[in-house]
Amino acid sequence: MKGYDHKLIEKKWQKEWSKKNLYKTSENTDKLKCYVLDMFPYPSGEGLHVGHPKGYIATDIYSRYKKMTGYNVLHPMGWDAFGLPAENFAIKNKIQPRIAVEQNIKHFKEQLSLIGFNYDWEREINTTDPAYYRWTQWIFLKLHERGFAYESHEPINWCPTCQTGLANEDLEGNVCERCGTVVEKRPMRQWVLKITDYAERLLKDLEGLEWPESIKESQRNWIGRSEGALIKFPISNFQFSIEVFTTRPDTLFGATYLVLAPEHQLTQELFAGVTNQEEVKKYIEGVKKKTEIERTAEGKEKTGVELRGIKAINPANNKEIPIFIADYVLAHYGTGAIMAVPAHDERDFAFAKKFGLPVVEVISGGDIQKGAYTGGGILVHSGQFDGSKSEEAKKAITLFVGGEMKTTYKLRDWVFSRQRYWGEPIPIIHCEKCGVVPVPESDLPVTLPEVESYEPTGTGESPLADIASWVNTTCPKCSGEAKRETNTMPQWAGSSWYYLRYIDPHNDTALVDKEKEKYWSPVDMYVGGAEHATRHLIYARFWHKFLYDIGTVHYEEPFKRLQHVGLVIAEDGRKMSKRYGNVVNPDDVVATYGADTLRLYEMFMGPFDQSVAWNTESIIGARRFLEKVWRLKERIKNEESTIENKKLESLLHKTIKKVSEDIEGFKFNTAISSMMMFVNEVEKESEIPRTLYSTFLILLAPFAPHITEELWEMLGHDMSIHLEKWPQYDESKTRSDTATIAVQINGKVRDTFEISADADEDEVKTRALSLESVRKWTEGKEIKKFIYVKNKLVSIVV
């Protein structure tokens, strides 16, 4: 028998599978379905490194396994190709983004095909294809129609390097997530999506999802729900009041001043009552000049200015209290105004100390001489509420002053427009007469025009604004002269619904066929990086819920189960990056060791969701294992069809059980180790039952599809091993006839012995006590306790 030649075998079978269209998705809806999805890649110019395929290998194994266990599986792949990286790559390399993307996709696809994935390429999608983004635009129109897309002129985050506005989700702290530049606040017209209307549902529905706790927690933090109250503070001698949001209405009696954010809009009439207008204006101007970091970097050092001449009235005790403007209060959260309770809030305490404001304790339990006490407790100095508990007082005091209970969220509306070329055009027309007019659905897609220069203008207009022939159009309503919206959608738009497109990839009359959607949705298993926790995974859930509300989809959540891939770190412990020159290319690993070895190694490295450093030395272990499997074939005993060797049969059933359970649980490392143990055991035999070997090959097939297919053919099968049924294990056969019992004396293992698995306690006790090593420890001593754990151990206390 010739040696294991991975190059020959892998090429042969990849060709064969594609010729036979082995991985075409079946539309037979009688079977149970399983939708297995990868987060589709961004086809960058750098190509794949060995970290990229890790998740794809896992879904490949999982989907092959699901198919073999009888499911109808949908396992597609596509390209998320709009957005800044593609555009920047194109600018840098002086090439049209469309062409650059085409080239990159071709390269990615070639690299992926070497690894032997079972994608159904007939369902390949590309977010930059007009036939695709027509539906992205359609969703925007629907959002607009229902009031979930609106124009805003609020200051937003502007990245001076990327020269575009950004959403909150695109920042890391106050730095652009993509290029690391500090962002500025810039007022500009922009399209915003009302994701905040979905905050409560996005939060609540996390409960029912089989997602990693860490990702759910990130989303909870991001949504940032807090319960509190809205309370109005009247202004002395005016008809106005200032409303504040607080989570601690129980401390209302301790509110000794109010603070407004510098951006807070005071009415002119009220401002007229302020006696130190110049000072206030100067302070507000000063704050505006500061960048976001300067404001926060100053940290706890509080600044502010009092609005002299006007006073607020604490509605709980009718005392007059001063009003300040200070930049430690954020304009966009709550009402942009707070009641300050220095005795029970650290920030207010620091401010009060600096400005010499009174600190009134209203909750007992702390020492307000030393600092703010932020815990709960019994109310004091709170009039009729003295003696009640803070939890109960919250609602009572709110009602008492005529406030209302209110829930707020940190989540901000999604800034949805980008001043860049390479994105979906927003399907809106601006007409002087009719104002903002949505493009009629029948006119979709609004295609992205070819352009001479797609470099950003930096003026807050996208490069599209320069193409007069595209910009100038007629109003769909009045047929008068009108201009197209020149902002484009953010990178996250296309990826917020792509999983629905795979279900019905060529539909041009509806986003997705209702029947098909009903069958395939939701995604049963979704695999990708944890870095998408508070972006893609929130946006997609938002859009999905919206599509649910308008009746496009039948299920409220897009991704039922989610697994996240741990990163593959470079051998030097750093991130794999061209910059560090530590990138390992999967093509090279495939050439040297083969795709099956690469697949096995990546799954064997460690727990799937944990990041692990690549180790070139260790790859050989996976290859050796495959070599063993290959050589094992020579020892097959051909004639018989049942397994007579009881020990091997039991081992096989144990292995089937372990591998099946581990694939379900995404524990590929231990699945592989149990197969290694199986091979190590079987290797000791001079003759191997044929059935045993072929059953084992089926177990290995999802992990190493090429070598198993070749061996399968050598065993004389005509049909592909990947169409075989997954073997069933017999629970009774997974149990051995004998058990090894460990004997502990005072908690220490002193000896072990073999006993038949159905032996009763008396028998075990007799055997255990008769052991010489046990007698040595028990001689002349009283046995205080004897514990028997069935088929495991006995524990003797003397």
Place this chain on the structure above:
RNA sequence: GCCGGAGUGGCGGAAUUGGUAUACGCGCACGACUCAAAAUCGUGUCUCGCAAGGGAUGUGGGUUCAAGUCCCACCUCCGGCACCA
């Protein structure tokens, strides 16, 4: 500061959920085959000890016949949020 996750040999990591800690793999050492090397196969490989035994799962306590696993206190690392009232 709040929340979530983790800490086990030289290295990557196992441990049926309270039941023989270190499976599986890498590396290393020795041996076989070979003129030699590679590959392959075999043996060994937590630690102290000649042995009998003792000690080890970040640290210190506790519960239990029995703790990597449960409880309390602490240390370190990773991730999310953060002047969010």
